Amino acid sequence: MTVAGAPAALRTLVTSVYAGGDLTKAASASAAAALEARTPATGPVAATAKVGSWMGTPVAVVTAGDDVTLAVGPSWKIVGGWWPSLGVAKPSLGGGPRWVLAIGSDARPGQPLERTRADVLQVIGIDGRGGGGVMGMARDLWVPLATGGKGKINAAMVMGGPKAQVSTVAKVTGLPVEGYVVLGFPGFKQVVDEQGGIPIVIPRTVVASHARDLVIKAGPQTLSGKQALAYARERKTLPDGDFGRSRHQGEVILAAAVKAKLAGPIAIPGALSSFSKVGRSNLSAEQILTFAAGLHQLNPLQVGRGVAKGAFGWAGQQSIVVLGAQARSLFRSFRDGNLS
Known part of the structure; x- marks a missing residue:
């Protein structure tokens, strides 16, 4: 078997997947169970590996035809994947449903992310x-x-960091959120630009008032990091204000997910490496690798989006949004991990 781009230890591990044999000590429990009944390959197999890093931990994706193997280093271990050529019926990706909280930090230069x-x-x-x-x-x-x-709700991170923000969101929604990823404004722009921009269809032209009236025109285009950030942050010129901004943020995330799906799982290590240079997360390499690969298994027609809204009110001198029936209904709908 050939595994282009793989270090020796990873090449040996992937070869053992296709040759047969016990993987109990070389794979996570779920991946080992999925591969236990596999049928070893009978002919030559050519695979390609891409290695990256997640918060200092090596990660790799190995593709061979329609097969995908996910591995975590430095003592390489298989943590998931899918192997139709070996007769493995279902992907091994940490199960489901699963939820992750994406946080955009308002940190300015010199402030803690x-x-x-x-x-x-x-x-x-x-x-x-x-x-x-x-x-x-x-x-x-x-x-x-x-x-x-x-x-x-967004004050939780100020008082207790991202873990407190996750706990707050989990308690409010009733969803057992697995962990978080957090980026600041400069980091977001850098990641988008390093990944070649985000192809998206803008429903209507937006003038980003906070970004020197940067105009983001309606129609299909590829947003740069600067444009994507402006689109995701604008609220003053939107008829529904902060709700519209949150909707735009969801649009950007879904557009990025569609681009990632088209690029294929082999692009995951590069994207994780790019994020790791500027972002923070409490997700392990195994968690993020299987979650990211799970996004590649999505059917775009079975992916929905929504914004938890409420009525406007006051708490002292603060303008607030009060949770109402719409938000609670949305939380219930998301308990299976699906909003379509």
């Missing part, structure tokens, strides 16, 4: 059966905070 208000709160879910969703949380939602008391 993980201790400023969350400008973006988007819950990304997959159901493990080809469906998923992206749910935005209006940042002015007035909710019980994991750090104690009540406040605007």
Whole structure:
């Protein structure tokens, strides 16, 4: 077997997948169970590996025809994948449903990325059966905070960091959010530009008032990092304000997911490496690798999006959004990891 681009230890591990044999000590429990009944390959197999890094941990995706093997280093271990050529019926990707919280930090130069208000709160879910969703949380939602008391939902990160933000979102929504990924404004622009922009169809022209009236025209285009950030942050010129901004953020995330799906799983290590240079996360390499690969299994027709809304109100001198029936209905709909 040939495995182009793989270090020796990874090449040996992938060869053992196709040759047969016990993988109990060389794979996660779920991946080993999925591969236990595989039928070894009978002919030559040519595979290609791409190696990257997630928060300092080596990660790899190996493709061979329609097969995909996900591995984590430095002592290489198989953590998931799908192997139709070996007769493995279902992908092994950590099960489902699963949810991850994407956070956009409002940190300015010199401020800590993980201790400023969350400008973006988007819950990304997959159901493990080809469906998923992206749910935005209006940042002015007035909710019980994991750090104690009540406040605007995006204040949880200021008081207790991203873990407190995850705990707050999980308690409010009832969804067992697995962990978080967080980026600041400069990091977001850098990741988008390094990945070649985001192809998207803009429903209507937006003038980003906070970005020196940058015009983002309606229609199909590929947004640069600067344009994508402006589109995701604009609210003052939108008829529904912060709700519209949250909707735009969901659109950008879904457009990025579609681009990733078209690029194929082999592009995952590069994207994770790019994020790791500027972002933060409490997800392990195994968690993020299987979750990212799970996004490649999505059927675009089975992926929905929504924004948790509410009525406007006041808490002292603060303008707030009060959770209502619409938001609670949305949370219930997302409990299977699917909003389509």
